[in-house]
Amino acid sequence: MKPKLQLKNITKYFGETAVCNGIDLDVHDGQTVCLIGASGGGKSTLLRCINLLEPIEDGEILLDGDDISVPGIDPQSVRARIGMVFQSYNLFPHMTALDNAMLAPKRVWGKSNKDIQAEVEHLFETFGLADRMRQYPDQLSGGQQQRVAIVRALAMQPEVMLFDEITSALDPQLVGEVLDVLLTLKSQGMTMVLATHEMGFARQAADKVCFLQGGKILEEGPPEAIFEHAQEPATQAFLARALK
C-alpha cells in the first residue's frame, strides 16, 4: 500500500549544522508515528519541514504520492491539508476560542460564519470544550488551550496531523486530557506524526516509534521492539534515562 506520507532523504541545515541528515520515513493512512529522542535531535525541525514552515535542502516529501517539497510550490495549499499543533499552543490571543478555530476555514475556503459554525461547534463539543468556545485564550487553562489548538487544526479537516511536543509546556495534571484527545483522534483513523517526550503514550498508542539522534532516525519499529528490545546502544541509553 502506498504510504499517506512519505519522507525520502530529508536534509535540513541550520548554517553548518545538519539538523535533519537524510531522514526516510513512511507513514501509512491512519498510523500514529511517534518521534522520540533528546532535544536537538531534529524531531521538531522535521515536523516543521513537513508543513513547509522550513525549506529543506535536499530530499522529497510525498503526500498521497504528490511531491509537496518541490521548490516554488504554493505552500498554502499544502498546509491546508496538514494540521499542526505546537508546544506553546500559539492560540491567537485577540480572538475567542471559536473565532480561533473558524479563522482558517473562513479565509482559506472563503466560507461564511454560517457555513461552518455548526461544524466547528460540533468539534468543540466532541472534545469537551462546548462551554469554553466563547472564551479568550487567557481565560483558559493550558490543557484547554492546547485542546482548542487541536480543534483549530482539525477545523481545516486535515489529512495528516503533526504534533510538536504538545504536552511539554503543560502542568503534569493537565497532560492526560490532551493525550485523551490524541487517543480519540487515533480511534477516528487520523494519520498522526508526533514529536513527544511522553514515553508512556508512545508505548501505548504508537504504531511506529522512531528514535532520532543527530538528525537521523537511528532506530525505528513497533513500540515493543523499541521499548523492550532496542538494538542500538544510543537508543538503550536514551530510554534508560527517559524511563527512569
Next chain:
Amino acid sequence: MTRRQMYERHQRRKSITIATVSTAVAILCLYVFVPMTPGWDKVQKSFFNWEVLQKTFPKLLDAFVVNIMIFAWSAPAIAVLGLLIALARNAKSPAMFPLRILGAAFTDVFRGVPVVLTVYLIGFGIPGLGLPRPWNSPYLWGSVALILTYSAYVAEIFRSGIDSVHHSQRAAALSLGLSERQVMRDVILPQAVRNVVPSQMNMLIALQKDVSLLSFIGPVEIFRQAGVFKSLLANFTPYVGAAIIFLVITIPATRYADYLMARQMRERR
C-alpha cells in the same frame, strides 16, 4: 491589630507627615524667595496680569478651535499613512522592493529634519509654485508637513509593534494555510496595534502641541493669536493663557497614556 499592621500603620503615618512637611517647605520657599528676585514686579505685571488674561482668554479659546481642527484632520491621516509605511517596510515580496526602499527613505528623511523646518519648507515652498486657491492654503500644506513628519514616527512605532508579536503566532497562522497577507491582517496587525496604543497616545499628545508650529506659516491658531495680543497689549500674559489651555488638554491625556502603559505592563507580566 497584629504587630505587622501596627508597624505598617506607624510607617504610613510617618511617611505622610514627612511628605506634608517637605511640600509645605518647598511652597514656602517659592512664595518667599521668588518675589525677592529683582525683576519679580515686572514679570508679575507682564506675565501674570489677571485683567489681560480675562480680556484675551475667550479669543484664545476661539483660536484653539483652529488647533483642534488641524489636529482632527491630521491625526487620522497620520494613522493611515503611518500604517501603510510600516507595512511597506515589512513587505517581503520582490515586487515591493521599491516600496520598501521608499518607506525607509521616507522615515529617515522626515525623522531627520526638525518639524519646524519641514513646516517651513513645505508650507512656503509648495504654495510658492503658484497654485490656485484653495491649493495654496497654508492650512493645507502646514497640515501636510505635520502629516508627513508624524507618519514617519508613527510608522516606526507600528513597526516595533509588528516585531513585538511573537514569531510563533506567524508559524501557527501559516500552518493553518493562511497567506502571508491574511496572517498580517488577521493575526499580527490586531495584536501589534494593541501593543502600541500607549506609545501612539504619546504621539497624539505631541502632535496636539506641534500644531502650533503652523503659526509660522500663517494660520491664526492659539500661539499666533497670543502673539497678536502680546503686540497689541504689550503684555505676555496671553502666552500664559495659551499654556493653560494646552495643559488642560495634555495633562489628562498624558495621565491616560501612562495609565494605559501601566496596565499593559501589568498584563505582560
